[in-house]
Amino acid sequence: MEQIRQVMKSMINISEEELDGFLGQAMIKTFKRLASISRPNKVPQEIYFINQGMIRVIVNDQKGNEHTIHFALENQFIADYSCFMQKQPSLYTLQALETTEVVVLPRSAIEWGYAHLKEGQKMGRLIAEFYFIYQDNRIKNQYARTAKQRYDSITEVFPNIHNRVPQHMIASYLGITPVHLSRLKKAID
Amino acid sequence: MEQIRQVMKSMINISEEELDGFLGQAMIKTFKRLASISRPNKVPQEIYFINQGMIRVIVNDQKGNEHTIHFALENQFIADYSCFMQKQPSLYTLQALETTEVVVLPRSAIEWGYAHLKEGQKMGRLIAEFYFIYQDNRIKNQYARTAKQRYDSITEVFPNIHNRVPQHMIASYLGITPVHLSRLKKAID
DNA sequence: TGGAAACGATAACAAATGTTTAGATTTTCA
DNA sequence: TGAAAATCTAAACATTTGTTATCGTTTCCA
Numbered sequence: 001m002e003q004i005r006q007v008m009k010s011m012i013n014i015s016e017e018e019l020d021g022f023l024g025q026a027m028i029k030t031f032k033r034l035a036s037i038s039r040p041n042k043v044p045q046e047i048y049f050i051n052q053g054m055i056r057v058i059v060n061d062q063k064g065n066e067h068t069i070h071f072a073l074e075n076q077f078i079a080d081y082s083c084f085m086q087k088q089p090s091l092y093t094l095q096a097l098e099t100t101e102v103v104v105l106p107r108s109a110i111e112w113g114y115a116h117l118k119e120g121q122k123m124g125r126l127i128a129e130f131y132f133i134y135q136d137n138r139i140k141n142q143y144a145r146t147a148k149q150r151y152d153s154i155t156e157v158f159p160n161i162h163n164r165v166p167q168h169m170i171a172s173y174l175g176i177t178p179v180h181l182s183r184l185k186k187a188i189d
Numbered sequence: 190m191e192q193i194r195q196v197m198k199s200m201i202n203i204s205e206e207e208l209d210g211f212l213g214q215a216m217i218k219t220f221k222r223l224a225s226i227s228r229p230n231k232v233p234q235e236i237y238f239i240n241q242g243m244i245r246v247i248v249n250d251q252k253g254n255e256h257t258i259h260f261a262l263e264n265q266f267i268a269d270y271s272c273f274m275q276k277q278p279s280l281y282t283l284q285a286l287e288t289t290e291v292v293v294l295p296r297s298a299i300e301w302g303y304a305h306l307k308e309g310q311k312m313g314r315l316i317a318e319f320y321f322i323y324q325d326n327r328i329k330n331q332y333a334r335t336a337k338q339r340y341d342s343i344t345e346v347f348p349n350i351h352n353r354v355p356q357h358m359i360a361s362y363l364g365i366t367p368v369h370l371s372r373l374k375k376a377i378d
Numbered sequence: 379t380g381g382a383a384a385c386g387a388t389a390a391c392a393a394a395t396g397t398t399t400a401g402a403t404t405t406t407c408a
Numbered sequence: 409t410g411a412a413a414a415t416c417t418a419a420a421c422a423t424t425t426g427t428t429a430t431c432g433t434t435t436c437c438a
Binding site for chain 1: 249251258280317325327
Binding site: 033147176177179180183 | 406
């Protein structure tokens, strides 16, 4: 649990004792490539912290088509955070794209943290704000940039993604078809 | 300042004395229809709470086209929150769509709240989480729904919008042209 | 309150994007 | 390691969406 300790210490003032108390409620799990870490239709009860590997967040539309909402990388927290907070059935699938090791934080641990960590609320605020900024950027780019421009700058957000993720999943993330992405790459802007 | 008091009391445990201290640092401003409340290229130093009226959040692309990112309604907090937090020059314009009265919360008041209100951090967390959920929904819908479906359900998020906002601004929010929206409305799904 | 500007529908045409199919190459994993 | 599956490009065609222009109607505000 060394990685998550470092990340938490970089975000808030927290003692070793507090960290012990918090992480004592967590456990480590490993998922194989393409395994589902979380599935739709049940209320999410866990938040994950990625030690190693990579997670893809997927939503399915009515026609059954998969759309890639997000990629989560090492040292990041990930969950269907929206449904977790609202205690609603999830719409997302969390899928391991590689052999992936995560720290599992159950809801009870999160609630314990808000109640007992001196800066627990601040930690929650910072994580929410981090994802708010990420999403705000996404939405901004969706309006103000073309798919080609978003493709060309994708490594700013997901470094090394081209070596870790097949191109059709990047197309899915960009909201276009794989065929169209193949065309865009070839195009002279 | 009665409205913002009620909203804050509904979010956190806060005493009248704390509210007095916090709101003593705020002031009320009124903007005329189509006036700019905040402009791009300077670091946002204020967060607004809408007493009366309506605010449109706009981003401009390289070609100078306007895109409507968001509509903010009565009893909501609004700002270029992303740039406010990062202390970066804003990319957004905040425009009053009607005569609009706001409570202005300067950065110093926000920082004072985090430091001195017993549940100031929690208040910050709840606001960030509220907007996170809103954005998550937007992104989800962008992937899993057509523009027509998003148009048909827009009043779930912005009640009464059709009586308050011209259709071409709704098209702009949906990310399509006004001509195309006019076509979609007529189409039999 | 009256003239100017904004607004929304529509049509014709252009451009962007999706769909389907095929084929060559690479990757996976039993 | 070798057969099966996945991946990427390409082309032809279909569909969706954007662009431009026009024309009544409504709204705005000096």
